Amino acid sequence: MKHSSILWAYAACLALSACSSDKSSKALETTVHNVFLVSPVTANGSFSRNFPGIVQETRTISTGFKTPGQITSILAKEGDHVKEGQLLATLDTVDYALAVKQLQIQYDQASSEHKRKQQLYAAGNMSDNDFEKESAALRQMAVQLEINKNKLDYTHLYAPSSGVIVKSNFEKAEMVDAGTPVFELMDDSKLEVIVDLPVSGYISHGKSNRYIGSSALLGDKTIDLKFISLTPKADNNQLYQLKLGVASRVPELTSGMNLIVSIASGLSSDSIPSDTMLEIPLRSVFDNDGVTCVWTFNPQDSTVHATPVTITGDGRHGIVSVISGLKADSQIVSGGVHSIVDGERVKVIEKTSSSNRGGLL
Numbered sequence: 001m002k003h004s005s006i007l008w009a010y011a012a013c014l015a016l017s018a019c020s021s022d023k024s025s026k027a028l029e030t031t032v033h034n035v036f037l038v039s040p041v042t043a044n045g046s047f048s049r050n051f052p053g054i055v056q057e058t059r060t061i062s063t064g065f066k067t068p069g070q071i072t073s074i075l076a077k078e079g080d081h082v083k084e085g086q087l088l089a090t091l092d093t094v095d096y097a098l099a100v101k102q103l104q105i106q107y108d109q110a111s112s113e114h115k116r117k118q119q120l121y122a123a124g125n126m127s128d129n130d131f132e133k134e135s136a137a138l139r140q141m142a143v144q145l146e147i148n149k150n151k152l153d154y155t156h157l158y159a160p161s162s163g164v165i166v167k168s169n170f171e172k173a174e175m176v177d178a179g180t181p182v183f184e185l186m187d188d189s190k191l192e193v194i195v196d197l198p199v200s201g202y203i204s205h206g207k208s209n210r211y212i213g214s215s216a217l218l219g220d221k222t223i224d225l226k227f228i229s230l231t232p233k234a235d236n237n238q239l240y241q242l243k244l245g246v247a248s249r250v251p252e253l254t255s256g257m258n259l260i261v262s263i264a265s266g267l268s269s270d271s272i273p274s275d276t277m278l279e280i281p282l283r284s285v286f287d288n289d290g291v292t293c294v295w296t297f298n299p300q301d302s303t304v305h306a307t308p309v310t311i312t313g314d315g316r317h318g319i320v321s322v323i324s325g326l327k328a329d330s331q332i333v334s335g336g337v338h339s340i341v342d343g344e345r346v347k348v349i350e351k352t353s354s355s356n357r358g359g360l361l
Contacts, residue, residue: 029035040278058190060183067154091155295333
């Protein structure tokens with residue numbers, strides 16, 4: 001009898017436990033999260049995307065002598081800033097000067113002889129053919145004299161443009177051939193910014209784009225950039241090279257510096273898809289297994305679903321731009337995005353104010 005009572009009590013406990021579990025499960029099933037919804041805001045007919053860029057010099061010039069010889073002086077070193085026309089190095093001029101002197105003597109003698117031949121020709125004592133040969137020989141000697149004078153001048157190496165010496169390849173007393181680079185000169189009079197665009201950036205690129213450069217090293221200062229070219233062929237990484245020029249001289253800007261380039265499009269809504277010109281609150285965005293998403297609301301059954309989106313912007317002022325994945329008439333959850341699961345039924349507790357469309361204020 002006592003054993004039977006114990007069994008009955010145990011069975012009663014199990015029944016109560018099961019009831020409690022069923023009530024808890026039902027409570028979870030009936031739990032409905034309250035959410036606030038916002039609608040994306042069109043970005044006034046424009047949107048911007050940020051890309052990393054690198055500053056580089058417009059060109060690097062390999063400069064060398066136009067004639068061979070032995071270097072007698074190196075007048076610039078690596079890191080020196082030189083001006084156009086500045087003397088950089090010289091060669092031994094002894095042999096070149098002697099060659100000029102020798103030809104000058106020969107030319108002077110031939111010139112005097114030619115004057116006497118002119119008198120003979122004028123008196124009819126010299127044939128036309130002989131006189132023409134004499135004149136041609138004198139002109140040829142004049143050309144040779146000019147060539148040797150040029151070679152003498154070529155023993156002086158001048159900077160072809162203003163810039164910075166980035167490399168010096170020879171030292172004093174070394175022999176150098178004609179055309180061999182003695183200096184590598186970086187022309188810093190004009191700087192360019194190189195940006196590698198992905199396929200989406202290449203496709204959406206337009207003629208009315210505006211380009212702004214910024215860097216933490218420059219503080220709040222921004223740099224106006226101008227379009228130079230966009231390579232229509234992708235590299236092995238499926239990137240297209242965009243080349244931008246610096247609109248005005250910026251002393252703080254140096255070759256090799258990294259910039260963040262903001263490409264702002266001024267295209268109208270008629271020329272680009274409507275889902276590329278939207279702004280949403282940063283708090284609406286969440287990471288779903290490595291995919292950037294927002295919760296979109298389905299008014300038919302009051303459920304929310306994770307929708308992948310492509311965004312840009314640094315989230316300044318709590319706003320990001322949506323490049324793709326979202327329609328202008330979508331409604332999205334504005335907060336508490338980490339407490340919701342996909343397909344969950346939710347309760348909307350606040351409608352977006354017409355004076356604060358997008359919930360951005």
